[in-house]
Amino acid sequence: MASSYVEELLRQLAEERERADRERERANREREHADRAERKLAEEREHAEQKLAEEREHAEQMLAEERERANRAEAKQAPTTLEQYLRLIQQRLVTTLLVESNPVNSASGSVTAVNEKFYPLELCRWDDFEKQLERTFIEISSVFSSRSLFPSETDILGVQRELSPTSRKDEQDIRPFVRSAIEKPAERIVRAYYDLTNRPEKFCFQNNAYSLEYRDPETEIERRSPSKRRSPERKKSQPIPDRWGICEEEGGLRRVCVGEYKAAHKVPDEEIRQVLDTASKNLFLEVLWRKQSGTTNSEQDKAKELVAQILCQAFHYMIQSGLLFGYITSGRTLILLRVDEFAQQRQARESEAQYAPATQLATFALLALRAREMPRDWIVQAENCGIYQWPLVPNPALHQNISLQPQTYGGETSESSGENDDPNDSDYGASQRQSRSQPDQQSRSQNERRRSPRKRTERSVGEYCTQACLLGLVQKSPLDVSCPNFSMHKRSSARGKHPITKDDLCCLLRKQLDRSLDQSCECLDRKGFFGDVGVLFKVTLTEYGYTFVAKGVQKANERDLAHEMKVYSHLVPLQGKNIPVCLGSIALTRPYPLVSMAKVTKMLLMSWAGTSLCYNTWPEGVDIKKETDKTLQTLAQSGVRHDDIRQSNLVWNAERQRVMAIDLQQATITSVTKRQASPPVLHTRKHRKIARSSSHIKGIVI
Structure with a gap:
């Protein structure tokens, strides 16, 4: 009995030991599993941290590259030194x-x-x-x-x-x-x-x-002829x-x-x-x-x-x-x-x-x-x-x-x-x-050139004579005391009258320009006073102080000038009032070379009429449209139609307090009136036609 009891205890002890071993093994397995899970979690955490670091580094790199691209783009768009x-x-x-x-694919012909x-x-x-x-x-x-x-x-x-x-x-x-x-x-x-x-x-x-555009005389003659058309091959x-x-x-x-x-x-x-x-x-x-x-x-x-x-x-x-x-x-x-x-x-x-x-x-x-x-x-x-x-x-x-x-x-x-x-x-x-x-x-010395580059010529041009002064010259009337050049005129005058006639003036000016194209002669093309046909000059007859303007044309346009002279001759009573005073025309012995390569061969001499209506220089209160209509009606009543009416061809004359018409080269004589006393040959228009851009220029010469 005692023996079986001992055996039972031993058996129970063995079972308990076996159970404890199993429990120990299970605990070990669970511990190993937990360790594996912890290691896996650590690995995952490490991988996540590494991936995050890589992504952060990549993002920073991308940002730096984008910033660099932006800087390069900004630099390309920035002004340069x-x-x-x-x-x-x-x-x-x-x-x-x-x-x-390949000469086959390139233009042929002479170089020049x-x-x-x-x-x-x-x-x-x-x-x-x-x-x-x-x-x-x-x-x-x-x-x-x-x-x-x-x-x-x-x-x-x-x-x-x-x-x-x-x-x-x-x-x-x-x-x-x-x-x-x-x-x-x-x-x-x-x-x-x-x-x-x-x-x-x-x-x-x-x-x-x-300046005035060069025109070939032969081309101009054919251009005027309606029966002739110039072919491209013949165009000069x-x-x-x-x-x-x-x-x-x-x-x-x-x-x-x-x-x-x-x-x-x-x-x-x-x-x-x-x-x-x-x-x-x-x-x-x-x-x-x-x-x-x-x-x-x-x-x-x-x-x-x-x-x-x-x-x-x-x-x-x-x-x-x-x-x-x-x-x-x-x-x-x-x-x-x-x-x-x-x-x-x-x-x-x-x-x-x-x-x-x-x-x-x-x-x-x-x-x-x-x-x-x-x-x-x-x-x-x-x-x-x-x-x-x-x-x-x-x-x-x-x-x-x-x-x-x-x-x-x-x-x-x-x-x-x-x-x-x-x-x-x-x-x-x-x-x-x-x-x-x-x-x-x-x-001449280079020093002179550098010292005074603005000295364009040796000209000495005075103030413009008045309409009354030049009209008196044409009509052989007394001197105009209000003319800014009165003292010079008076110096050579007798009994208060003009010392020369308009024919004398033309002859003397031609001789003066024959001696020098620069003395007292200023081409106004640099101020924009030129058009399709003529270019304006400011001229002083140095011996007597008469200062006026001259419309210069090339040989190809002398016919235009002759027509304009006829218009002025037709309008003698209106000169100095509604149109400039015409003093005559001269043919230059030496053509005047312009910057455009054109050469002026003939000049129409006339009084300075005034400032173009383009500049609104008339006094306050003046009805400029009414004054313009009055001038044009006066021309029409005298048998002339202007045919080129625009502001640049109309000026305000402060002396006469009225609008004057200029540039009569396209005017048409609509009726032939009774010839009036000695018409002072010619002339016309005065200044600024096209190329008005220079009138807004500001600045001084170097």
């Missing part, structure tokens, strides 16, 4: 020029027509342009400093997109490139420089001069430059230089550079002599002739317009010209920006702006003093020693000037000299 602007122009615009190399155009006897280098360029670049760089004044990179990229990506096949294709990549940047540099130095002048390049082109450098200043516009475009495929920059680097000062005479002797055969001779013709055309325009500065460009080549001073060798480059085409053209423009405008007499003398018209050559004695063998210039051969030459470089600044015998005005 001078150095940045020039670098972008060079990288984004200048280097994009592609020239059509130079027959009867003036050429210089000598060609020399512009010796000090390098120094002037360096000096000017340092000066404008110091003024600009780090200021951001120029267009942004985005703006320049926009210009790049607008320029045709195709190759340039002719001169018309070159024009937008030159204007965008060279002229406009140069213009911006000059304008910004003037703004920062408190100069009120404005500089720009433009297509047209501010106007002998004017492609571009003008214009300065807007106080008192009007002033031209400072001329520009010529040439198709890049017709004037390879390599050929131009080789010729200019090796040409002697007798380039023009050598070319013409070879042509006359029939020895122009080699490619080198043809290249020289091409360059000579290109330079001849620009020189002709410089002389004809009275400007000392001109430039020629094909986009790849920029040649800077100046009459009378030259350069020798090119020097080593130190700053890419300094030698960029835009910088050189800006420097060139600043030099041209500082130069004085040459008087009209200088142009006339230059055309008749020591220069010749292509293809005429001077006396053989002048060029008997000229060699036909290749020559070098300044010690630099064509071989030494080739591979390292920048095709966009213009600093060699080819320049031309008229001749040793050119007018004295050209050889």
Whole structure:
């Protein structure tokens, strides 16, 4: 019994031990499971933290990249400094020029027509342009400093997109490139420089001069004939430059230089550079002599002739317009010209920006702006003093020693000037000299030119005479004591009457202008006083002090002037009241050269009528419409219909306190009235017709 009890206890103990072992195993399993779960949770937590860190890092990186992109975009849209602007122009615009190399796809024809155009006897280098360029670049760089004044990179990229990506096949294709990549940047540099130095002048390049448009007499005759229509083949082109450098200043516009475009495929920059680097000062005479002797055969001779013709055309325009500065460009080549001073060798480059085409053209423009405008007499003398018209050559004695063998210039051969030459470089600044015998005005000191660039001519023009004064001159009546020039008239008068007749006035003025086109004669084209047919002058007869206006026309429009004279003769009783006083007409012995290359051959002389109604200068309380109608009715009652009524052809005359009609070239005589006493020949309209833009110009000359 005791034994079975012990056995039962042992069995129960064994079961309890077994149960405890199982329980221990289960606890161990649960602990292991909990450990695994905890480890998994820790791993998941670590992975989550790592992923979160990676996402945070990625987000920060994306944010930084976005910020960098925004900064880059903002920088591209921000204004640039001078150095940045020039670098972008060079990288984004200048280097994009592609020239059509296949002659089948490019324009054909001659580069330029130079027959009867003036050429210089000598060609020399512009010796000090390098120094002037360096000096000017340092000066404008110091003024600009780090200021951001120029267009942004985005703006320049926009210009790049607008320029045709195709190759340039002719001169018309070159024009937008030159204007965008060279002229406009140069213009911006000059304008910004003037703004920062408190100069009120404005500089720009433009297509047209501010004066009477040239008209060919033959073309004008055929234009008037309804039975003849001029074919495109027979149409004569106007002998004017492609571009003008214009300065807007106080008192009007002033031209400072001329520009010529040439198709890049017709004037390879390599050929131009080789010729200019090796040409002697007798380039023009050598070319013409070879042509006359029939020895122009080699490619080198043809290249020289091409360059000579290109330079001849620009020189002709410089002389004809009275400007000392001109430039020629094909986009790849920029040649800077100046009459009378030259350069020798090119020097080593130190700053890419300094030698960029835009910088050189800006420097060139600043030099041209500082130069004085040459008087009209200088142009006339230059055309008749020591220069010749292509293809005429001077006396053989002048060029008997000229060699036909290749020559070098300044010690630099064509071989030494080739591979390292920048095709966009213009600093060699080819320049031309008229001749040793050119007018004295050209050889005057450079100091005088720089000191007084505003001194346009040696004119001395007085105040306008009154209507009563000039009417008295025509009618041989007593002097008008209210005339501002009364004292000068009285000095030579007898018994208080005018010392001369209107016929005397015409004769004396013609002789005065024959002696000098500049003395007491001011062309008002720079103030906008010109139209389709005529240009206005302010003139003083110096001996007697009579001051009045003259309407000048070209030979092609002399018929218009003759018709206007008939209208004035028909309206003698209205002169000095409803229309200006007509003093007569004169034919100029020496045509007056205008900036537009037109030449005035005849003038209609008349009193200054007053200020155009465009400017609202009549006194308060005046019914200007009523006064205008009254004047036009008076004309109609006298048998004349104006036929060109507009504000610019109507003026307010303060002396007569009434509206006067001017510019009668289109007027129609509707009836023939009884002839009235000695009609003072002619004239007409007076001033501002088209091109009124200059009337709003403000500024002073440099």
